Amino acid sequence: MSYTRRRNNGNAIGVIFFFIAVIIFLMLSTTVFFNVENITVSGASNYTADEIINASGIQAGDNLVRTSTERCAEMIENRLVYIENATVTRHFPNTMVINVEASVPAANFICEGYTLLISSGGKVLDKLQEQKAGLLNFTGTDPLPELIPGAQFKSADEHKDNAISSLMQYFTENKSENITMIDVTNRSELSYTYDSRITVRLGSINDIDYKMKFSEEIIRTKIGEKTEGVLTILSDSTGASFLDKESLENNARVFSENMAERTEAESSSETDVTDEAEETETETSKPVVSME
Numbered sequence: 149m150s151y152t153r154r155r156n157n158g159n160a161i162g163v164i165f166f167f168i169a170v171i172i173f174l175m176l177s178t179t180v181f182f183n184v185e186n187i188t189v190s191g192a193s194n195y196t197a198d199e200i201i202n203a204s205g206i207q208a209g210d211n212l213v214r215t216s217t218e219r220c221a222e223m224i225e226n227r228l229v230y231i232e233n234a235t236v237t238r239h240f241p242n243t244m245v246i247n248v249e250a251s252v253p254a255a256n257f258i259c260e261g262y263t264l265l266i267s268s269g270g271k272v273l274d275k276l277q278e279q280k281a282g283l284l285n286f287t288g289t290d291p292l293p294e295l296i297p298g299a300q301f302k303s304a305d306e307h308k309d310n311a312i313s314s315l316m317q318y319f320t321e322n323k324s325e326n327i328t329m330i331d332v333t334n335r336s337e338l339s340y341t342y343d344s345r346i347t348v349r350l351g352s353i354n355d356i357d358y359k360m361k362f363s364e365e366i367i368r369t370k371i372g373e374k375t376e377g378v379l380t381i382l383s384d385s386t387g388a389s390f391l392d393k394e395s396l397e398n399n400a401r402v403f404s405e406n407m408a409e410r411t412e413a414e415s416s417s418e419t420d421v422t423d424e425a426e427e428t429e430t431e432t433s434k435p436v437v438s439m440e
Contacts, residue, residue: 182212185242193250194230200246203227204236212238224248229298232269254320255284257291257301264291268320270301270313284319286312288333311335311353318360342367345376355385363388 187206189197204220217236224234224246232251239245254268256279265274266286272295279285289312290304303309311332319327329341338350348363350356359381366379366388377392 182241184208184210184212184215184244187244187246189246189248191248191250193228193248195228195248200224200228200231200234200248204234204246206236206244206246212240212242212244215244217244220244220246226298229271229273232267232271253280253283255286255316256280257286257289259289259291264289264295264301266301266316268316270316272297272299272301284316284327285329286315287329287331305335308332308335311338311356314353314356318357322360324364345374346371347378349378349380351381351383359385366390 184206185208187201187204187208189200193200195203203224205223206215206220215238217238220236221234224236225231230251231248233249235247237245237247251267251269251271251273253265253273255266256276257264257266258279263276263279264272265276265280265283267273274297289301290308292302292304295302301309301312303312315330315332315338319330326343327340328344331339331341336352338353338356340348340350342348342364346367348367350359350363362385363379363381371377371379371390375392377390377396379388379390381388
C-alpha cells in the first residue's frame, strides 16, 4: 500500500515538472528563442524587397511568435499602393517570408472634375485628371470625399458598394473589350454601353451574372453588328426588348408631338377660361339700372 502512494506522488511530481518545463519553454520562445534573422520576399511587384520589408515593420531581432503576421501584411497593403495582397508567414526557427501580389489597374471611376483609378480588387490606386486608356469606365459611383490612394473604394451610398463590387468581379472574370461604359448612378437601374452603340438596361443587381451573359448573347446573335439602340432586360430576367435607333427617334418624335399638342390644348383651354372670366367680369361690372 505504501509503495502505491509513493508511485502516485512520483507521477504528480513528474506532471508538475512537465508543466513547469512547458511554461519555461513558452516564455523563452517569446523572448530568447525564435528571433527573426532572415526576411525573404517573393511575388511580383513594382517595389524593391527593402521597400516591402520596411513597409511590413518587421526587423531583425523581432520575435517570430510575438510578431503579428496579419498586422504586418495589412501594413504592406496600406503603405504600398500598388500591392493588392500581402501574406506574411513564419518559418521556424528564424525566418519570416513575405509574399506579395501586385495591384492591377482595372477601371476608371469617372467623377466630377477627376477620375479614380481602381484596381481589380477595388483599391484606389491614383487620382487622375483624365481616364486611363484601355480600362472599364464607371459613372455614378459617388465616392466618399476622403478616399485617398491605398484605400479600398467606398461609395457615399453604401448600397452601391455591392453593385459596384459585383460588376467589377464580373468584368474581371469575363473580359470584354466591347464594354465601354458602366452606369451605376441609380443602383436600381444599372446599365452599360456596348461598343458605344447599344445601351443595355440591366435593372437591379439581382442575377447580375446571368443578365450580363444573357444580354451579351442577345447582342452577338440577334442584333446587327452596326445596329444602334437600347436593349432592356425584363425584370424577371427571362426576356428582353430591343428598340433600334430609328424606333427610338420615332418614339421621341411622337412623344414630342403629343406633348406639343397637349401643351397647345392646355394653353387653348386656359385662354377660353380667361376669356370667360373676362366676360363674366365685364357683365358684373355693368351699372345696374333701377326701374321704379
